[in-house]
Amino acid sequence: MHILNLDANASLPPTKSAQKALIESTSWEGNPSSSHSLGRKQRERLDLARMRVAKAMGGIDKDIFFTSGASEGNRWIVDAAKSLGKLKTYTTSLEHPSSAKPLKAAFEAGELIKVDSPAEADLICATAAHNETGLITDWDEIINLANPNSILVADICQSFGRLPPLPARVDAMVSSAHKMGGFPGSGAVLLRGNAKRLKPAWTGGSQEGGLRPGTEALILIHAFGVAASEIDAMREQNIALALLRDKLEEALLNTWSFARRVPESGDRLPNTSAITLTGIDGDALRIMIDSAGLCVGFGSACSALAPEPSLSLISLGLTPQEARCTVRFSLCPDATMEQIEDAIERLTSLSLSP
Amino acid sequence: MHILNLDANASLPPTKSAQKALIESTSWEGNPSSSHSLGRKQRERLDLARMRVAKAMGGIDKDIFFTSGASEGNRWIVDAAKSLGKLKTYTTSLEHPSSAKPLKAAFEAGELIKVDSPAEADLICATAAHNETGLITDWDEIINLANPNSILVADICQSFGRLPPLPARVDAMVSSAHKMGGFPGSGAVLLRGNAKRLKPAWTGGSQEGGLRPGTEALILIHAFGVAASEIDAMREQNIALALLRDKLEEALLNTWSFARRVPESGDRLPNTSAITLTGIDGDALRIMIDSAGLCVGFGSACSALAPEPSLSLISLGLTPQEARCTVRFSLCPDATMEQIEDAIERLTSLSLSP
Numbered sequence: 001m002h003i004l005n006l007d008a009n010a011s012l013p014p015t016k017s018a019q020k021a022l023i024e025s026t027s028w029e030g031n032p033s034s035s036h037s038l039g040r041k042q043r044e045r046l047d048l049a050r051m052r053v054a055k056a057m058g059g060i061d062k063d064i065f066f067t068s069g070a071s072e073g074n075r076w077i078v079d080a081a082k083s084l085g086k087l088k089t090y091t092t093s094l095e096h097p098s099s100a101k102p103l104k105a106a107f108e109a110g111e112l113i114k115v116d117s118p119a120e121a122d123l124i125c126a127t128a129a130h131n132e133t134g135l136i137t138d139w140d141e142i143i144n145l146a147n148p149n150s151i152l153v154a155d156i157c158q159s160f161g162r163l164p165p166l167p168a169r170v171d172a173m174v175s176s177a178h179k180m181g182g183f184p185g186s187g188a189v190l191l192r193g194n195a196k197r198l199k200p201a202w203t204g205g206s207q208e209g210g211l212r213p214g215t216e217a218l219i220l221i222h223a224f225g226v227a228a229s230e231i232d233a234m235r236e237q238n239i240a241l242a243l244l245r246d247k248l249e250e251a252l253l254n255t256w257s258f259a260r261r262v263p264e265s266g267d268r269l270p271n272t273s274a275i276t277l278t279g280i281d282g283d284a285l286r287i288m289i290d291s292a293g294l295c296v297g298f299g300s301a302c303s304a305l306a307p308e309p310s311l312s313l314i315s316l317g318l319t320p321q322e323a324r325c326t327v328r329f330s331l332c333p334d335a336t337m338e339q340i341e342d343a344i345e346r347l348t349s350l351s352l353s354p
Numbered sequence: 355m356h357i358l359n360l361d362a363n364a365s366l367p368p369t370k371s372a373q374k375a376l377i378e379s380t381s382w383e384g385n386p387s388s389s390h391s392l393g394r395k396q397r398e399r400l401d402l403a404r405m406r407v408a409k410a411m412g413g414i415d416k417d418i419f420f421t422s423g424a425s426e427g428n429r430w431i432v433d434a435a436k437s438l439g440k441l442k443t444y445t446t447s448l449e450h451p452s453s454a455k456p457l458k459a460a461f462e463a464g465e466l467i468k469v470d471s472p473a474e475a476d477l478i479c480a481t482a483a484h485n486e487t488g489l490i491t492d493w494d495e496i497i498n499l500a501n502p503n504s505i506l507v508a509d510i511c512q513s514f515g516r517l518p519p520l521p522a523r524v525d526a527m528v529s530s531a532h533k534m535g536g537f538p539g540s541g542a543v544l545l546r547g548n549a550k551r552l553k554p555a556w557t558g559g560s561q562e563g564g565l566r567p568g569t570e571a572l573i574l575i576h577a578f579g580v581a582a583s584e585i586d587a588m589r590e591q592n593i594a595l596a597l598l599r600d601k602l603e604e605a606l607l608n609t610w611s612f613a614r615r616v617p618e619s620g621d622r623l624p625n626t627s628a629i630t631l632t633g634i635d636g637d638a639l640r641i642m643i644d645s646a647g648l649c650v651g652f653g654s655a656c657s658a659l660a661p662e663p664s665l666s667l668i669s670l671g672l673t674p675q676e677a678r679c680t681v682r683f684s685l686c687p688d689a690t691m692e693q694i695e696d697a698i699e700r701l702t703s704l705s706l707s708p
Contacts, residue, residue, distance in 0.1 A: 005383060011383065203459050204452035207425075216538060295391060295392045
């Protein structure tokens, strides 16, 4: 049976260009931190990727440093913020665990002080779009409310290839290559404006301008740069996905009288639909959908193997039981009407009864 | 001019098998933490690599977690050790900056307490072999001196593909793929015995058994596993390098009356030779060697662009001036007599006079 990948938000398949970029780089040798000819050549390649990624993120190359991915980037932000003292910090209930958990630990340790409004905050950490529902954060509203001196940090993992860049007032952005057509194992953090005050808390080698110790994952970063250079095309593809996503959603809600969209309103990423199948056993549902050859999301992938219901879905008003039977469909950029019709066929054939 | 890579210790060129492994994996899709079919397939691939790397490191798969490289692994060890309280810690002056700097910061903050003998220590962090000179640490002696309850941690980056695995009494080992034929951007930490007491200090997703948050760099890990599966052959190749290394060293010391080997005695990795060219200007030397098409090391690659002389060379008795004019030759596993003769020709033709 042909597998249908409707789980783009967990990990996007690498683009053809990123695959090609990787293949051309397999024989590269040398450490970009070495001063000799092989090292300098690697450094040029690294800096080309830095320009490409910076441009796609809506910034400039000198403001970018590379990480192993957004989990590291989000943790870096929290650790760097802690070194500035007990910052009053505003965050949302829709953050990815890689941001939510370090923030929670810092609140519990009294290293950062949680506040309830962007207007009170020295530091604001908010995702650009919620990975589980596609709900888009109103960053314009946050910017309007924020104090001019506050540090504004956006996790752009899910919005990167799907929405235009955020306004320049956003001081820091955290991205991951494998959510926008590159490969898992690389990501970037952009720091500008007020975020230049963040102090690196991690020591080791002096790579990435002293901000992130560790030899760079150059070949992944190269592929990340190539994917970034085609980000406009990916954004166009994603805009077009809304039609397919709506078709899928409508068909499922029409068939499943016990199902509803989560959240019921609000702007969403064009590729994402979360549907709660009230009264259906979450584990059984997961197995049925998987057996039908469909890959979908249940909570964040990074905690998909864990039994706890999604805290962010609960914050949207769902009960733990409802969170467990909430399915996320997230379309890949190259999804076709034929695939969506196939998915509808397979899904509506499942015998589900609450 | 053909470039000769005599800087294997900074970053080994990827093996042919690792390159092939990478090419076969470029189209893999899915997140190994997802529970669906694509995710499970990725997880199988991850676990195969885990078995291969564990075996090469002299351990078992359940004791391994993957990182972005040894810099991260070394920092993980220090952060995890800090959470056990003020451990009495023994380390050497030959550690890589990725271990030395986090340890120094922990000593300065009073989070770990520095002691001068392995016999007094709760925690011992020692490299298996010094990256700048190839000097091999006497781990048997450390084991003999160590308290049975102490946690023994070895950075095996430079020894991994060059020496047999360390004894099982070594509780933790930190490795990096790009120092043994894989690609930069992945590494592994092995925890067993007393190291099972180390508590993860980093939060985020629950990847790698909750030890290391972040989606795994699967394709790099796959290539790491393939390189690890051929580690015996690489160790054989490295043993054979001693002959070439000795030939190079002898020719240079015979030609350069002002030069001497560092250190003057002690067991070394078979591929590494460090030579101090007393009285020669370090920066000029670097440029001359580079212009001759030779890639060699000056200090750790991660700090090669920094102006400070190597602290570990100074600990071996060199003056800062001597450290600056110390050249590290480190041969790649496939080095040939022809290349070494070419290198000797180019090096002895340089006009050097103190």
